Amino acid sequence: MTRLLLASASPARRATLAAAGIDALVVSSEVDEEAVLAAARARFGTLEPADAVLVLAQAKAQWVVEDQVESDGDDLLYLGCDSMLELDGEIFGKPADAAQATARWRTMRGATGVLHTGHWLIDDRDPAAGGTGGTLGATSSTIVHFADLSDAEIDAYVATGEPLAVAGAFTIDGLGGAFVTGIEGDHHGVVGISLPLLRGLLADVGVAISDLWR
Template sequence: MTKVVLASASPARLATLRAAGITPEVVVSGVDESAMTSHDAANLAAALAQAKCRAVAKDRPGDLVIGCDSVLAFEGEIFGKPGDARTAAARWQRLRGKSGLLHTGHCLRLGDQEVVETASAVVHFADVSDAEIIEYVSSGEPLQVAGGFTVDGLGSAFIRGIEGDHHTVTGISVPLLRELVADFGLRWTDLWDPAHRRAR
């Protein structure tokens, strides 16, 4: 059975994989995301995912390593993690009532084989009040997530809708992963934990 390694510290990505039947080993890449820049949000997401994947895969040649990263494209700008409360609040004042395009880069590596792909989804933000923004930012949740929001936590009430795979917005597209693992000659169901697979 192929061992799956998630090159990410994201609890949301881990939870998404577990819900899909896969329990990966988590190995944080240590890649400095701030050191990479681009004028193209999709390319940046893919490059960050690739850097994380490669950093972990160099020591795990026999494992299937998955690296992901997400950024939000909004009004010609690229939003990563806000990092601090002031930035998060200012960002939400701009986002409310509008829409942005969330890009999540995926890089998978097994031995010498590597595939890189980006999934994208349109996110429609609710017209939240100043008071709601203050409370949400004070919770700390939006500070260390791409775009400054979540769709699977406190921020879920502030998202009016999503066009595309909602897993993309949580940071890892399960349907895309299924397609990508096939490039390695693997079946998605072969990666499931034993409890989910029938006896053979």
């Protein structure tokens, strides 16, 4: 049986896959993100945000592959994902603490940013089962328009703890959805995994997304 293994502990990513009929295995990677990005910059120079998330997605997928996860006989496709918000030339991952989340929201309110989500797929299926050994990736980039929040709204939102757990300090599928006035692009990419992009990556290794429906 061919199964998708998600190299991420994100509940939103897993829920998105489940809603799309994909019962993914989940293993959280233990990648040192700062070290991975530093090594990439040393090799390639300054990274564009869309490239930075792709580098991290690849590192996460590769880490899980190399950790030799027990597959219980399944043929596995490994998927790593990473998201960052680009705003006024800066990129933001998860805020370090409530104070940083508050400061970010005071910059984000009334503004427009781009949420980048990198995806990296590794085909580790047995060749006898159609495995290609392919390793490939792409980035989903979606424009996000933020509401002009009051200080009280920012304080209340940060107090929930939700902004501290997600890239860019906001969600579109949770409490933060009330503070996003519109998007241009794939809303799944803002949640953390683009289903149309995943479909394309799967097709490149000869797998139809319907093959993963359970």
